[in-house]
Amino acid sequence: MNNDSKPSASLDPADWSEFRALAHRAVDDAIDDLMSVRERPVWQPVPDEIVARFHRPLPASPQDPAAVYREFRDSIVPYGMGNTHPRFWAWYMGAGTAFGALGDYLAAMLNPNMGGGNHVANHVEAQVVDWCKEIVGLPRDASGLLVSGGSMANFVGLAVARNATSSVDVRAEGVRALPALPVFYASIEVHSCIQKAIELLGLGSRALRKVPVDAAYRVDVGALQAMIAADRAAGLAPCCIIGSAGTINTGSVDDLGGLADLCERERLWFHVDGAIGAVLAMSPLHRGLVAGIERADSVALDLHKWLQVPFEAGCALIRDRQLHRGTFALTPEYLEHTERGLASGPLWFSEYGLQLSRGFRALKVWMSFKEHGRDRYAQLIDRTIGQAKALAALVERTPGFELVAPVVINIVCFRYNPGGLDAEQLNSLNEELLIRVHESGIAAPSYTTLGGRYCLRAAIANHRTEDRDLEIFVEEVRRIAGELA
Secondary structure, X not given: OOHHHOOOOOOXXXXXXXXHHHHHHHHHHHHXXXXXXXXXXXXXXXXXHHHHHOOOOOOOOOOOHXXXXXXXXXXXXXXXXXXXOOOEOOOOOOOOOHXXXXXXXXXXXXXXXXXXXXXXXXXXXXXXXXXXXXXXXXXXXXXXXXXXXXXHHHHHXXXXXXXXXXXXXXXXXXXXXXXXXXXXXXXXXXXXXXXXXXXXXXXXXXXXXXXXXXXXXXXXXXXXXXXXXXXXXXXXXXXXEXXXXXXXXXXOEOOHHHHHHHHHHHOOEEEEEEOOOHHHHHOOOOHHHHOXXXXXXXXXXXXXXXXXXXXXXXXEEEOOHHHXXXXXXXXXXXXXXXXXXXXXXXXXXXXXXXXXXXXXXXXXXXXXXXXHHHHHHHHHHHHHHHHHHHHHHHHHHOOOEEEOOOOOOOEXXXXXXXXXXXXXXXXXXXXXXHHHHHHXXXXXXXXXXXXXXXXXXXXXXXXXXXXXXXXXXXXXXHHHHHHHO
């Protein structure tokens, strides 16, 4: 065979001009999709014939990139989650931004490994981490790490808490050497990732004490103090209190200042799950809700929620840099630092978390923060809180509908109650109501259960939401409820 006819060992495009044209088309299509997102259903089910396409075996031979792109347009684009749509309010997700997506693309083209080394991308991440410290009020010499999201940020913070408060070297001896079970405390409204983290830290779910809440779904500080005293008397080792800056069900914010005081008195680690609400500190109007977060020993943030950075982007902040590094650092010979060259430099993020191979997620955060700035984010936070309160007012004015929880920030929990139904019937009715709202394609709230009451839950964290969307949503829910009744 002639050497000229051999396929290239490189995976670069065979024809750069053709790839350039395809890439330009993909960018244009993606921008068109975002510009016209309001014209499409929020969500629609994936047809069986489309699902079947994703059960085909791995292709053995190369496929034409243009054909692959066509399949993407036909099989994937129309059936997405829907969270780019202005009326997507399920769970708690940001809608992303066009410039943030560009940052993801540029990061992938540069493709550095953010584990460490002497290259500029590490300085970008360090600056983003510094900005996150500035947001919540931690000192400049605190430590931090960008991670995939709030779940991993909480894991990092709690891992440091476990090791820092232990009377033995847990890294050397393991949790079996602990003389008493370390106990963590959080409200019954705490996110499930906290329990997962404690289980994965080898302590078991019994090490997490779930504390009752008050009528506003905030942790009952008095009950918490009594539980700590009881556990000490039982020979256990209270080590950490977890405050919620925005609970997942209702958006309630614990009394962080009161929890910080309690931690000081009891000599406990203070961790704040701020995945939802830590960024309230950016708003002059609402920062008082999270007063006390600056006193935390560790904080978890989610930048792909209220701040709209494209998935994935979270941040773990630790007040004590040495405790943070001591929990994760392990430097074998092949990762030893040098005085000069590529393996030099002070920034080795692999020593502060689980990952050695890390993507350049810092770039989209850096670009997004620069594009919008603190003031614009504060305006978004204030506007979406205002929209949530406006939605609550619409619900209260609509016959047959009732709020199920107070609206503290931007989460609204409500249900349809036409009267004459028992609790089980009411729950079933609202479950069906939610599904039909999804199937209508008009809006996508989610659900929760509060005090045994199943309710629709709208988390207004979407920067594309306009006031008119709230009226469209309530009218559609009212219409479907009428059909069900």
